[in-house]
Amino acid sequence: MHAISYTRFGAAADVLEPVTLPTPDPEPGEVLVELAVSGVNPSDVKARAGTRPGVVKPAFDRIVPHSDGAGTIVAVGEGVDTTRIGTRVWIWNGQWQRAFGTAATHICVPVMQAVPLPDAVSFETGATLGIPGLTACHAVFGGGEVMGKTLLIQGGAGTVGLLAAQLAKWGGAKVITTSGATGSEAATNAGADVVLDYGAEEMADQILAANNGQPIDRIIEVEFGLNIDTDAAVIAPNGTIAAYGSAKAMTAELNFGPLLFKAATIDIILIYLLPKPERDAAIARLHAALADGALHCPVAQVFALKDCAAAHKAVEAGTRNGAILLDTTA
Structure with missing residues (x-):
């Protein structure tokens, strides 16, 4: 070969x-x-x-x-x-x-x-469908159904982010994404309801404003170390931060207090180690979304x-x- x-x-x-x-x-x-x-x-x-x-x-x-x-x-x-x-x-x-x-x-x-x-x-x-697809699917649905919830997808123009936006919309969620200027159109085409520039000032305020002042139920996070303060500020009580990357700041510093008083869950995702039941569920969801024409x-x-x-x-x-x-x- x-x-x-x-x-x-x-x-x-x-x-x-x-x-x-x-x-x-x-x-x-x-x-x-x-x-x-x-x-x-x-x-x-x-x-x-x-x-x-x-x-x-x-x-x-x-x-x-x-x-x-x-x-x-x-x-x-x-x-x-x-x-x-x-x-x-x-x-x-x-x-x-x-x-x-x-x-x-x-x-x-x-x-x-x-x-x-x-x-x-x-x-x-x-x-x-392997690393990007399974990561996106588990990040969106790893905590259950998302119908009627609001999801924030940090880095919404990356491959995982684009797939996550489509899957979240298919699941009935409102989707807010962040991206650079060059990725805004791609994120919008993926179904994001709101696309914010991740380099803007007062990002937490912009995220909350995009959700009518309400906190975010679930966050899909590509840069945990850079964004944890913003995530902690906008996450809803008992919400989840599903983090699959932190390339730009592998040694993250976080303030425990805001996360504690939100009872926030930090779910660190390494798709290689996903247990079989969760992987089988993600595979089934990916195939269902493809069959419905909801995933490109x-x-x-x-x-x-x-x-x-x-x-x-x-x-x-x-x-x-x-x-x-x-x-x-x-």
């Missing part, structure tokens, strides 16, 4: 290299997927760069990056129903705690990590497999409104 891999941390152009590796045979309980598309996420880029806290060297001698992807099952291991061969699937946790991910023409994964992809859903969409997974750019380094750079730039993908057939 053809793949992109690295053996050391560093800049994408310096460490990512094309390789030809033996196509793996599926072990018992596994399936072999011929990939069509690989998703490139910020977590993949950080892992390759060596910026994860406490990690000083790659966990394996050679790593094929990326956890998300979509393709077709072409072989199955012992114990897997042979009728799965030919099934279109999307992949989650492709490279989580494993050496070989989806930046390749093929991948072997446990059968439960190859989710049947509805016929009407493209491989490009399938490759966004925006794609910013598609690169050929050989241009994986350029795809990583596009993610690092941080100015995209949608997913960065690899065409693993090109």
